[in-house]
Amino acid sequence: MKIKLLGAAVAAALVVVPAAQAATVETVASGLNNPRGVAIGPDGAVYVANAGKGGKLCRGKGENKFCLGLTSSIVKVANGKKSVVARRLLSAAGAGGVFATGVHGVSVAPDGRVIEVEPALSRAGDYVLMRALTDLVVASSACPDDITPTNGGNPTDIMVRVYP
Numbered sequence: 494m495k496i497k498l499l500g501a502a503v504a505a506a507l508v509v510v511p512a513a514q515a516a517t518v519e520t521v522a523s524g525l526n527n528p529r530g531v532a533i534g535p536d537g538a539v540y541v542a543n544a545g546k547g548g549k550l551c552r553g554k555g556e557n558k559f560c561l562g563l564t565s566s567i568v569k570v571a572n573g574k575k576s577v578v579a580r581r582l583l584s585a586a587g588a589g590g591v592f593a594t595g596v597h598g599v600s601v602a603p604d605g606r607v608i609e610v611e612p613a614l615s616r617a618g619d620y621v622l623m624r625a626l627t628d629l630v631v632a633s634s635a636c637p638d639d640i641t642p643t644n645g646g647n648p649t650d651i652m653v654r655v656y657p
Contacts, residue, residue, distance in 0.1 A: 522570045530598035538571035544595035545584025565595025
């Protein structure tokens with residue numbers, strides 16, 4: 494089966510659960526600061542890249558005002574508790590923290606070290622292949638932020654293939 498998604502703010506979710514069961518949603522962290530990328534560590538901890546909210550060093554006026562600061566971070570969520578693993582990273586945002594950019598991606602090494610805090614480096618043709626060993630929920634999005642010039646302002650298609 495092929496599913497092709499189009500558009501700048503398109504998000505698709507594939508749900509594979511028996512019809513009699515209702516999906517459950519659990520909040521594992523709140524109070525994040527413009528969260529972006531997520532990674533799962535070898536111990537099951539969840540790492541979240543937070544773009545931050547800019548800062549107090551501002552330039553421009555009105556809608557063109559942007560502010561810089563050291564409010565971007567990486568947060569680790571384990572056993573129901575949040576801890577900051579990297580803090581005081583550069584963030585830029587509009588007044589009040591809107592349209593924030595900062596750390597957008599995070600990767601975790603097999604030994605648990607945070608090894609990457611960069612924007613995604615994917616290129617055309619890159620892919621991720623996963624094998625489901627149990628029922629699962631999968632979410633995929635293509636350029637989910639339609640208010641910043643993601644992908645040069647030219648969103649592209651994303652293809653999701655599901656094999657039986």
